[in-house]
Amino acid sequence: MRNEGLIQRYRKFMPVSQDTRIITLNEGSTPLIPAPSLSAAIHPKIEIWLKYEGLNPTGSFKDRGMTMAITKAVEEGYEAVACASTGNTSASAAAFAARAGIRCAVLIPEGKIALGKLSQAMIHGARVVQIRGNFDDALRLVRKVCERYPIALVNSVNPYRIEGQKSGAFEIIDDFDGIAPDFQAMPVGNAGNITAYWKGYKEYKAAGNNPNLPRMLGFQAAGSAPIVLGHPVDKPQTFATAIRIGNPASWKSAEEARDESGGLIGMVTDRQIKDAYKMLAATEGVFCEPASAAGIAGLKKLSENGYFDNFEPEFGDKLRVVSILTGHGLKDPDSAISAAEEPKTVDAEEDAILEAIGIEATATV
Ligand code: F0G
Numbered sequence: 001m002r003n004e005g006l007i008q009r010y011r012k013f014m015p016v017s018q019d020t021r022i023i024t025l026n027e028g029s030t031p032l033i034p035a036p037s038l039s040a041a042i043h044p045k046i047e048i049w050l051k052y053e054g055l056n057p058t059g060s061f062k063d064r065g066m067t068m069a070i071t072k073a074v075e076e077g078y079e080a081v082a083c084a085s086t087g088n089t090s091a092s093a094a095a096f097a098a099r100a101g102i103r104c105a106v107l108i109p110e111g112k113i114a115l116g117k118l119s120q121a122m123i124h125g126a127r128v129v130q131i132r133g134n135f136d137d138a139l140r141l142v143r144k145v146c147e148r149y150p151i152a153l154v155n156s157v158n159p160y161r162i163e164g165q166k167s168g169a170f171e172i173i174d175d176f177d178g179i180a181p182d183f184q185a186m187p188v189g190n191a192g193n194i195t196a197y198w199k200g201y202k203e204y205k206a207a208g209n210n211p212n213l214p215r216m217l218g219f220q221a222a223g224s225a226p227i228v229l230g231h232p233v234d235k236p237q238t239f240a241t242a243i244r245i246g247n248p249a250s251w252k253s254a255e256e257a258r259d260e261s262g263g264l265i266g267m268v269t270d271r272q273i274k275d276a277y278k279m280l281a282a283t284e285g286v287f288c289e290p291a292s293a294a295g296i297a298g299l300k301k302l303s304e305n306g307y308f309d310n311f312e313p314e315f316g317d318k319l320r321v322v323s324i325l326t327g328h329g330l331k332d333p334d335s336a337i338s339a340a341e342e343p344k345t346v347d348a349e350e351d352a353i354l355e356a357i358g359i360e361a362t363a364t365v
Contacts, residue, residue: 003029006167007067013170013203014068015163023070023100027063028167030055032175032322037283038296039318043303045311047318048296049181050286051172054328058120060289061168061193061326062092065156068164070096073152079103080151084138086189086242087117088327093154094124105151107131107138112241114289114332134236135190136247156192157249165193169200172322173210179315180210185295186324188218188227188265189243191254193326198257212314214322216263218254219298221291225267227254239270239335242291242327268297276300278339280325287329287336295323 006028007014016022035048042048053061070093073081080103083093090106090113097104106121110130121128131138139155146153156162173180180201188194194216201213220228221238226246233246248254258265268276273290276297281287299321302308313319329336346352354360 005067006064006164007071010167010170013166013207015160016071020071020075022067023074023096024067025057025063025095025099027056027067029171032172033284033286035284035286035323038279041279041283042300043308045308045313045319046299046303046321047316048299049320049322050280050284051168051322051324052286052288053168053324053326054288054292054331058088058092058095059116059328059331060088060092061165061324062088063096064167065161065164065192065196066092066096066154068160069152069154069158070100070102072160073154074100074102076152078150078152080105081154082106082142082146082151083154084108084135084142085113085155086135086244087113088242088331089155090126090128091117091120091124094121094126097126098124103127105129107142109134109138109244112244114241115334116331135245136232136236139190139249155249156190156196161192162196162199165196166200166203168324169197170204170209173201173204176320178210180205180212181214181320181322182311182313183217183263183319183321184214184324185217185219185299185321187240187243187291187294187326188220188254189224189245189248189291191218191227191248191250193324194218194257195250195253197324198261213261214263216257216261217295217298217302218258218263218265219294220265220267221273221294222267222269227251227265228267238273240273240291240294241332242289243294266298266301268294268301272297272301274339277335281329281336286325288325289327289329289331290335292325292327295325299323
């Protein structure tokens with residue numbers, strides 16, 4: 001069947017009516033890819049699957065929430081939307097606003113957003129404002145402006161964003177023929193996504209689709225780990241710029257997801273994130289952006305600490321773990337180039353090429 005976008009696919013779980021004009025880019029229905037190399041490298045008892053959200057139309061999971069938020073903004077008569085963003089939300093908001101034919105303004109922290117994301121917001125025609133401050137400053141400001149003017153706020157504090165994003169959980173259960181995974185691992189920034197997935201798992205269970213629920217495992221970057229530390233971080237730092245957030249808006253609901261599911265929210269260093277980022281690309285052929293690799297980094301850390309030794313699979317013979325790869329690697333080419341080996345430059349001659357590739361000039365095939 002043709003993919004008509006996630007609102008259509010999961011219509012009875014979405015706040016729309018017969019008359020709602022749906023604004024969609026055919027988002028959702030992203031692949032769930034098995035990761036045998038990573039599973040073997042991380043723990044013999046676990047089976048890791050990658051939910052590759054980078055294959056959404058604007059290259060990140062934000063499109064799930066944005067189709068819903070922009071659909072409702074248009075239905076409610078708004079002619080403009082706005083958001084604060086570390087990059088992906090702005091790219092998605094700009095694209096869906098363009099599709100709806102309404103205006104969009106985005107506030108981003110100056111110099112701290114990946115090139116691909118900035119280029120998206122610009123080409124879709126959003127009014128892009130870089131502020132001398134971080135994401136938390138930008139969110140505070142945009143909330144104020146949207147309260148005062150007829151502009152819909154499309155950050156994940158907008159409840160429609162959560163409604164759309166919960167569809168990721170539905171897809172995972174559908175792909176596993178009606179069983180939720182034992183664990184779900186994911187990065188945590190502003191904490192909307194962990195909130196949305198948990199809501200999705202619970203709603204789908206209540207509707208009789210899955211008998212079980214996963215333990216939610218969220219990971220923050222060590223330099224931006226307010227939930228782990230138990231207090232806001234004034235000057236959040238991390239090379240995973242998407243999750244460089246010191247005071248998450250959905251802090252409380254992230255803690256609820258953690259506690260109700262019997263999971264945890266932990267932190268991983270930039271070094272651990274970078275290693276996982278490279279491992280995903282080099283051993284599974286899956287290219288995600290740095291923040292997205294925090295889930296895999298976290299699984300590796302938990303495994304080393306003996307965490308998985310305490311659990312037995314309820315269904316099947318391995319513990320099933322889904323890691324949400326929230327954004328595509330091409331969003332942030334600078335990070336990839338700086339994390340990988342530089343290309344060699346040689347003369348346009350056979351011998352030089354063979355030497356550069358590492359083949360003996362005398363060897364025959
Ligand atoms: N991964 C990526 C690639 C993201 O862009 C974000 C958030 C997250 C993970 C964390 O998700 O905030 O729901 O906990 N990006 C937001 C943005 C903040 O503005 O694009 P979260």
